Amino acid sequence: MTLDDILNEIKAAETILILAHENPDGDAIGSSVGLCLALQNMGKKAEVLMNEYPANFDFLPGIENIKKEPSYDRYDMAITVDCPDITRVCKEYIPYFEKAKVTAEFDHHSKNTMFADYNIVNHVSPACAQILVSSFQYLNIDITKEIATNLLTGIITDTGGFKNSGITEETFEFAGWALSKGVNVSEAYRESMLVTTKTKFECQKITMDRLEFYEDGKVVFTYMTKEDDAKIGVEAGDHDGVVEIGRNIKGVEVSIFLYQKPDGSFKASLRSNDYVDVADVCMMFGGGGHIKAAGCTIEKPLEEAKAAILAEVKKHI
Numbered sequence: 507m508t509l510d511d512i513l514n515e516i517k518a519a520e521t522i523l524i525l526a527h528e529n530p531d532g533d534a535i536g537s538s539v540g541l542c543l544a545l546q547n548m549g550k551k552a553e554v555l556m557n558e559y560p561a562n563f564d565f566l567p568g569i570e571n572i573k574k575e576p577s578y579d580r581y582d583m584a585i586t587v588d589c590p591d592i593t594r595v596c597k598e599y600i601p602y603f604e605k606a607k608v609t610a611e612f613d614h615h616s617k618n619t620m621f622a623d624y625n626i627v628n629h630v631s632p633a634c635a636q637i638l639v640s641s642f643q644y645l646n647i648d649i650t651k652e653i654a655t656n657l658l659t660g661i662i663t664d665t666g667g668f669k670n671s672g673i674t675e676e677t678f679e680f681a682g683w684a685l686s687k688g689v690n691v692s693e694a695y696r697e698s699m700l701v702t703t704k705t706k707f708e709c710q711k712i713t714m715d716r717l718e719f720y721e722d723g724k725v726v727f728t729y730m731t732k733e734d735d736a737k738i739g740v741e742a743g744d745h746d747g748v749v750e751i752g753r754n755i756k757g758v759e760v761s762i763f764l765y766q767k768p769d770g771s772f773k774a775s776l777r778s779n780d781y782v783d784v785a786d787v788c789m790m791f792g793g794g795g796h797i798k799a800a801g802c803t804i805e806k807p808l809e810e811a812k813a814a815i816l817a818e819v820k821k822h823i
């Protein structure tokens with residue numbers, strides 16, 4: 507199967523590049539670094555390119571393999587993780603994917619475009635890292651304690667701390683196995699889910715204060731502008747998790763968080779609880795994601811962007 511082909515390509519390659527989506531989350535980071543360590547253990551010159559990532563993931567073993575600048579002009583192989591489409595990768599790194607002799611991808615997004623030479627896509631998997639776990643097991647690639655720490659962190663963050671509906675038996679089997687391998691599960695959980703920074707906390711304060719209810723309390727909306735970001739000195743990852751606050755309010759079905767990007771457009775982050783497919787909502791704006799967690803970009807001023815996304819969500823309530 508495709509996995510055997512990927513293993514053969516890995517064996518034939520000397521230099522391997524790993525890429526994930528822009529604004530990487532725990533799954534993108536844990537999957538990238540876990541894969542990088544596995545490839546290095548196979549004797550490959552592997553590295554991860556990311557322009558920035560949230561500082562709370564600094565505890566991950568092997569995080570130093572994340573570079574901003576490529577070490578090679580052309581790689582033998584390029585692999586993306588947690589990316590539904592190559593356009594989700596940071597623009598400056600896309601040419602390195604395209605120039606690579608062979609490409610592969612591991613992903614769990616529903617609207618994946620199968621953009622690589624070899625595509626391992628499973629949209630019922632709760633995390634890309636969980637696809638890597640089963641792929642490594644199938645290929646008999648040794649999952650060391652360090653690799654397991656990275657993959658488990660990807661699973662913890664993408665499942666919202668083992669609580670989202672997509673979790674499977676394998677999720678817990680792997681967590682139990684990782685614990686027996688000596689992985690510090692409580693540290694991985696605390697660092698990736700609970701520890702916050704002062705600027706991230708400020709984001710939560712601002713957005714909670716502005717939270718508005720619509721549709722009889724089934725929809726919540728909040729936002730941040732780039733002026734807010736400048737005022738508190740927002741860092742990579744500080745907006746993560748804000749949208750979850752609204753989702754956890756009793757009676758809420760959809761939580762919407764808009765934040766402004768440096769170019770003035772708004773990134774919309776959506777979450778749902780039961781019946782609304784927010785990936786469908788975001789598709790109307792050229793975005794996508796998962797049934798209960800999705801995003802898109804709206805190139806409109808705040809009030810218009812807010813009206814547009816609320817109108818679209820209303821159709822699904």
Ligand SMILES: [Mn+2]
Binds near residue numbers: 534588614633634664
């Ligand atoms: Mn993911």
